[in-house]
Amino acid sequence: MAEQATAEPAHAALVSSALALGEGAGVRVAAPELTVVVPCYNERANVRPLVRRLEAALSGLRWEVIFVDDASPDGTAAEALQLAASDQRIRCIRRIGRRGLSSAVIEGALASSASFIAVLDGDLQHDETRLPAMLALLSDGAADIAVGSRHAAGGDASGLGSAWRHWLSGLGIRAAQAFLPVRLSDPLSGFFMLSRPLFDRLAPHLTGVGFKILIEVLLAAGHNVRIVEVPFVFRPRTAGESKLDLLVSMQFAAVLIERLFRGLLPVRFLAFAAVGALGILVNLAALAILTKLIGLGFEWSQGLATLVAMLANFELNNRITYRDQRLVGRRVWQGRLVFVLVCSIGAIANVGIAGMLYHQHAGWSLAGTAGAAIGVVWNYAVSATLVWRAR
Template sequence: MSSAVGVADGNTGAEIVSAPQIAAGKSAELSVILPSFNEASNIPILVGLLDEALKGIDWEAIVVDDNSPDGTTEVARKIAQHDPRIRVIRRIGRRGLSGACIEGILASSAPYVAVMDADLQHDETLLPKMLAELKADDTDLVVASRKVDGGTVGEGLSSIRAWGSNIANGLAQKLLNVTLKDPMSGFFMVRREKAEALAPKLSPQGFKILLDLVSSANGTLKIKELPFTFRERQHGESKLDTLVTLDYFGLLLAKYFGDVVSVRFLMFGLVGASGLVVHLLALRIFLLGDMEFNLAQTGASFVAMTSNFFLNNQLTYRDRRLRGTQALVGLLTFYAVCSVGVLANVGVANLMYADPAYWWLAGTAGAIMGAVWNYAASSALTWRKS
């Protein structure tokens, strides 16, 4: 076993602890997957904490970075130059915690893999206990839970986020028959062969990889939950925003309907539902302004398309998100490809608009007619894979 080596990191000022424990020619027993985005300040600290917590265990950490602009990849690679236990995957053109976790797990050859955040909110001292549980009996998955006796959200979640997490937990348990007390946890350890077997069923989108893993297994995984306290973030900012709520509901619906349709399509549909509300509000405002119905319906359609574009760009296609001039070009493209949908929208709505009292029915029918075309065309052209 090598002795510890301290290396100063020029970007963060933190000391990188390098103490390779994997003997020459011996593979890791445990891979710790660290999905990251803008975690340059936390990675060196976390490596030091893992080094301390996992003494006596042959481990490796796989940093899966979504091309962070703060230099997370460079910081992790600098550590890897001195510590062979650290590996780095840099993802370009792809974003999202679930996808990063899946790629990290598939890159591992260790019999056990742990997934934890790189923001220091997960308690690394729990890892040896989780590993011991997997090795002691026939348990397939060990989850660090905030909801079992002894576990708590601590100071890691605001009261609003804690409230939202409780609602999300309840929906997952009721809709998907998930027995986990904390299916929203992002901290767990699993036998690699079990995760690899389920990988083709998992969605690379979204943030709730554990929920996806458990629901995709359909009760075949033997699970144990251990209590832990969710820490407060010390450096950087949370990657979760309000739009993640739609993302989560998309995953719930996809799993509820047996993955018949993709999460991305359902996300597009949820955004489209919000666009329908925008469409009807705009249509009502235009009609109250004595605008002729065809013109009002057309105007409302473009208002809704604009709303849908920006929501889809932020959420549905966050892994292909358009920025700057690309976003402007994308918006114009979105208008163009959806124009056929608008023609169908206006035509159907006009046929149904026989009575002013049923303006909402005519508007809804027209909006629905353009939905399928909008999804197919925008996926192929506006947010096409590079």
């Protein structure tokens, strides 16, 4: 294309301006030294201001920013792509049918070819002016991971807002510190930097579940990394809303519990089993209402009550257990139907196995427990592949 263009003077100007911009086929542009990975969900209003701030903070460096958006309804990706269309330093990864801060960060970082990777929130709460200092510490070899800290001397967490958020954050920090192999004042920080080779080494050990990617990185890194904390002032949010809610906090507790079980029992299974246990209560309550209040016969009541419990379980699993792969729209109905079918077969297996053991003179409680255990494992394994298809 360059040869053709030089033959045609009218195109030559175009090509030379493309060369000046570093575009055009065959033009080599060195990879950036630093990739800033920005997970974002409904941050449209913050995209442009963030790019402007990065430009100011990182002038003189070769950098790029990768926004990782989970199909935000507010058009965050469209905003990032519009900027990316005229600026090679801006990229956007778009994920469809997925949610999750940690997995977004992992995917953004895996798309980097830079020497260093920084993770920064997309809501302007993290202080991007600290990035050059973090980069200097890492490239000088002073540390392996630089963590932006709200709690180190000179840092400030007042941007967290409410007393409730401060309390929750304090609790999370203490819980995380109990599990971590290294001591850090702010292990819940979402603002940090590490070299790409280190990230590549850790990546296969990251689960990508939840909101706290730094914890995962630190757990995977173990004792053999040197960490430096760089204080920063956590700014209050000015646009958009926080996505941290009770469910996210529960997910954080679940990640720590999974560590406690050393990964033997996945968090998803524990959540699924807990929802199943709740389903028994729903079943009993519906049965009581149908027989006592409505006066329906026992078999009909139990059949309907079981259906109600299955539908309630589907709802809870879709919102909690599989929050990151939540089915929406038409796929919810499809999911409901398949879930009820899967659980019906699980119920038949449960009764069949319990009956068989009971007739072989196992006690009723052992027979019942074995049947229920087989039922829940079946429901979990099959619904994971047929309802919430593991991606």
